[in-house]
Amino acid sequence: MSTADNADDSPVRAAGCVLWRRSPADGGLELCLVHRPRYDDWSHPKGKLKRDEDPLAAALREVLEETGHRAAPGSRLPTVDYEANGRPKQVSYWAAEAVSGAFTPNDEVDRLLWLPPPAARDRLTQPRDRTLVDALLHVLHLT
Numbered sequence: 001m002s003t004a005d006n007a008d009d010s011p012v013r014a015a016g017c018v019l020w021r022r023s024p025a026d027g028g029l030e031l032c033l034v035h036r037p038r039y040d041d042w043s044h045p046k047g048k049l050k051r052d053e054d055p056l057a058a059a060l061r062e063v064l065e066e067t068g069h070r071a072a073p074g075s076r077l078p079t080v081d082y083e084a085n086g087r088p089k090q091v092s093y094w095a096a097e098a099v100s101g102a103f104t105p106n107d108e109v110d111r112l113l114w115l116p117p118p119a120a121r122d123r124l125t126q127p128r129d130r131t132l133v134d135a136l137l138h139v140l141h142l143t
């Protein structure tokens, strides 16, 4: 197999966060989901790594770009694998607490919601992304 073949078969790498906060109203846990008009879907903030970029740095950069929030990273969460446009894709995730910032609608993300865990689970478009809600509760010792 040539080097070019290897490169073609290698997964597209992306990274993101299950971004959480304590509700300003009642202190309950809330998760941040983003709506992408391109797919009309709801997902966790994430995106592809730039060349030579560290996955955690990429995850925090994507959170800032898509949600306007700076985040403090916590535990590593399970990696999500799927096929996108005929190529394997591997998305690394971290739990991260939103610490500052504000959302402004942008080309990639036109809506953002802060939802309690059960509502976030229901709202997520991809079943694989729902498992990350439970993984977050586990690392926050809430299950």
Ligand SMILES: Nc1nc2c([nH]c(=O)n2[C@H]2C[C@H](O)[C@@H](COP(=O)(O)OP(=O)(O)OP(=O)(O)O)O2)c(=O)[nH]1
Binding pocket: 014, 039, 043, 044, 046, 047, 048, 080, 081, 082, 083, 084, 085, 089, 126, 127, 128, 129
């Ligand atoms: N978020 C997410 N999207 C998925 C999963 N499985 C799956 O087929 N998709 C679909 C949604 C889109 O139709 C397609 C490509 O979306 P994507 O979010 O992976 O790719 P992208 O390049 O547009 O975005 P990004 O990685 O830069 O954030 O893959 C999944 O488990 N999670």
